Amino acid sequence: MAIRWYISGHAPWSNAYESIVFIAASTVLAGVLLAHRSPFALAGTALLAGITMGVAHMSFINPEITNLVPVLKSYWLMIHVATIISGDGFFGLGSILSLLVLILYVIRGKDGHANIDRSIKELTNLSEMSLIIGIFLLTIGNFLGGIWANESWGRYWGWDSKETWAAVTILTYAVVLHLRFLPALKSNFMFNVASTWAYFSVLMTYFGVNYYLSGLHSYAAGDPVPIPMWVYYGVAGLFVLTLVSARNRHMK
Numbered sequence: 403m404a405i406r407w408y409i410s411g412h413a414p415w416s417n418a419y420e421s422i423v424f425i426a427a428s429t430v431l432a433g434v435l436l437a438h439r440s441p442f443a444l445a446g447t448a449l450l451a452g453i454t455m456g457v458a459h460m461s462f463i464n465p466e467i468t469n470l471v472p473v474l475k476s477y478w479l480m481i482h483v484a485t486i487i488s489g490d491g492f493f494g495l496g497s498i499l500s501l502l503v504l505i506l507y508v509i510r511g512k513d514g515h516a517n518i519d520r521s522i523k524e525l526t527n528l529s530e531m532s533l534i535i536g537i538f539l540l541t542i543g544n545f546l547g548g549i550w551a552n553e554s555w556g557r558y559w560g561w562d563s564k565e566t567w568a569a570v571t572i573l574t575y576a577v578v579l580h581l582r583f584l585p586a587l588k589s590n591f592m593f594n595v596a597s598t599w600a601y602f603s604v605l606m607t608y609f610g611v612n613y614y615l616s617g618l619h620s621y622a623a624g625d626p627v628p629i630p631m632w633v634y635y636g637v638a639g640l641f642v643l644t645l646v647s648a649r650n651r652h653m654k
Contacts, residue, residue, distance in 0.1 A: 403427065410467050413480040418612060419465040421487055422458040426451045428491025432535070436495070437528050442521060443499055450498040478550035485543035486568070490604055492536030493575065497601035499529040500594035501640075507591065507647035514650075526590045529597055530579070537575045544568050563615040567607040574603040591651035595644055 403423060406414040415424045433447025457463070470479075503525050510518040547565070548558040559565060578596040581587045 406467060412470055412474075413484070415483050415487060416470055416474055416479060417464070417468065419458055419463050421483070421608075422454060422463065424484070424487045425490050425494065426454040426458070428488045429454060429494045430491075431488075432492045432495040432532055436531055436535075437499075440524060440528065442502065443525060443528050446498040446502050447495060450494050454494070473554050476550065476554070478546065478553070482543055482546040482550050485539050485546060489536045489539030489543060490608065492532045492539065493571075493601060493604050496529040496532035496536060496597050497604075499525045499532065500597035501643075503529070503590070503594040504598060504643050504647040507594075507650045508643070510650055512650050512652075522590060526594060529594065533575055533579055533597060537572060537579065540568070540575075541572055544572065563611045564607070567603070567611050571603040571607050574600050589651065591648070595648075598640065598644075 403414045403420075406420065410416075414420045429447060429451045433444055433451075437443030437447060459465070503522050506518050506522050506525070509515075510522070544565075547568075551560070551565075552558045578593070578600050581593055581596060
């Protein structure tokens, strides 16, 4: 990122490749800040960062260093985009930790295991902390984006596809973080299920909007690509994992 910044002369998060790399970096930063005392959580952080870097180097992502389009030639690029993407990194950390918790629910069995149950509680707390920071950054970044939009396009909010899905993501994670106030849904299991599935709103805001929807934020888009089959397999596998882990969700 530092080398790209030096070569291009602008903040290296102006296109799809650079922003994905930045998300990987923010995920690592989130893991180091929140989970440096938990080897389990650090392992999840490294796994997610590696997967993210793998996505950055897929064939449909163009890593070429290009000149900025006129609308991006602003100091708001450094502030707004960095804040938004940093929030995505914390959301990613929360999601991968919750995914690990669901796997632990499968391993623990119906009778439970003291060490596994302790790890479930630890990772759940770390995931919640990560989501709180993530929604804070995303909300602040969204407001900063409104200020930039007013300077560039003369309006704070226009229901552009990217703006709309950013708001959807904020509301989605607000619901996840407030589930504990509903007695019927107040459990570590429900929180981790919601946290895991909520990350699809981030993926839709980033990949879905950029590649399949049109709008004023199309400068970060690429040519539409068919959805790979492994995406469907991954969603099906996550659904099966959720059902299997639900059998062992009751904890003392």
